[in-house]
Amino acid sequence: MxxxxxxxxxxxxxxxxxxxxxxxxxxxxxxxxxxxxxxxxxxxxxxxxxxxxxxxxxxxxxxxxxxxxxxVPIGDREARDVVEARALLEGHAVRSVVGDDAVRSALACRLAENLAAHRAADPADIAEFSRLDAEFHQLIVTAGDNPLLADFFVGLGERHRRMTTASVHRDIAVATRILSDHGELLDAVEAGDAAAFETALGAHLAGVHDIRPGDRS
Missing domain, CATH: 1.10.10.10 (Winged helix-like DNA-binding domain superfamily/Winged helix DNA-binding domain)
Structure with missing residues (x-):
C-alpha cells in the first residue's frame, strides 16, 4: 500500500x-x-x-x-546504440586511467570487490544480479573522472540494466558468461592494457546482448 x-x-x-x-x-x-x-x-x-x-x-x-x-520493447537498434555508446564511454575511461598507477589500482580494487559480491549473488535474483552488473561498468566510467560522461552513463546504465535482465531471462547461462567476462575486464585494468580491455569489452557486450557485427537494423 x-x-x-x-x-x-x-x-x-x-x-x-x-x-x-x-x-x-x-x-x-x-x-x-x-x-x-x-x-x-x-x-x-x-x-x-x-x-x-x-x-x-x-x-x-x-x-x-x-x-x-x-x-516499450527493447528494439534491435536501441540495443546496438546502447552497446556502442557504452563501449565508447568505458573505453575512454580506461584509457584515461591506465597511465596513473594509483587511480588504476584503486579502480581494480573496487572492481574486484564488486566481482566478489557478484559471484556470491544468486543469478536467480535477477534484480540484484543486474544491479551488480550495472555497478561494475559504472565504476569504470566514474573512474575516468569526467562527471558529465559519468552522469550520462547513469541514464545509459538503466537501459543497460534492462537489456541485461532480458538476456538473463532469455538464457540463465548468460549470467556465467557475465562473471567470466568481468574477470577478463578486471585483468585488463590491472595490467593497464587499454587495448585488451576494449577488445574484451566489445566481445562481452556483443555476446551478452546477442549483437551481431554490422547489424544496424
Whole structure:
C-alpha cells in the first residue's frame, strides 16, 4: 500500500513501475492500465497517471487513452546504440586511467570487490544480479573522472540494466558468461592494457546482448 501525499505516492509508483520494467517483471510489449496499478498499490489513479506520464517522457512507456500504457520493447537498434555508446564511454575511461598507477589500482580494487559480491549473488535474483552488473561498468566510467560522461552513463546504465535482465531471462547461462567476462575486464585494468580491455569489452557486450557485427537494423 502506498499511503502518502499525492506527490510522494506518484514518486513511489514511478519508482516501483520503473524497477519492474528494468528488471523485466513487466516485459516489453506488455500493456498495463492505471486501474491495475492503482488497485495493486491502493492509491487513486491520479498518482498513477503522473507516474505513467513521467515514464512516457523518459521513453519507457507509450500511453494510449482508454487502453493503457504499453511498455516499450527493447528494439534491435536501441540495443546496438546502447552497446556502442557504452563501449565508447568505458573505453575512454580506461584509457584515461591506465597511465596513473594509483587511480588504476584503486579502480581494480573496487572492481574486484564488486566481482566478489557478484559471484556470491544468486543469478536467480535477477534484480540484484543486474544491479551488480550495472555497478561494475559504472565504476569504470566514474573512474575516468569526467562527471558529465559519468552522469550520462547513469541514464545509459538503466537501459543497460534492462537489456541485461532480458538476456538473463532469455538464457540463465548468460549470467556465467557475465562473471567470466568481468574477470577478463578486471585483468585488463590491472595490467593497464587499454587495448585488451576494449577488445574484451566489445566481445562481452556483443555476446551478452546477442549483437551481431554490422547489424544496424
Amino acid at each position: 502506498l499511503s502518502a501525499t499525492p506527490e510522494s505516492a506518484a514518486e513511489r509508483v514511478y519508482r516501483e513501475v520503473k524497477r519492474q520494467i528494468l528488471t523485466n517483471e513487466i516485459a516489453g510489449g506488455e500493456l498495463i492500465s492505471e486501474g491495475e496499478v492503482a488497485s495493486r498499490w491502493t492509491v487513486s489513479r491520479t498518482p498513477v497517471r503522473e507516474a505513467f506520464l513521467r515514464l512516457e517522457a523518459e521513453g519507457w512507456m507509450r500511453l494510449y487513452p482508454k487502453r493503457g500504457a504499453l511498455v
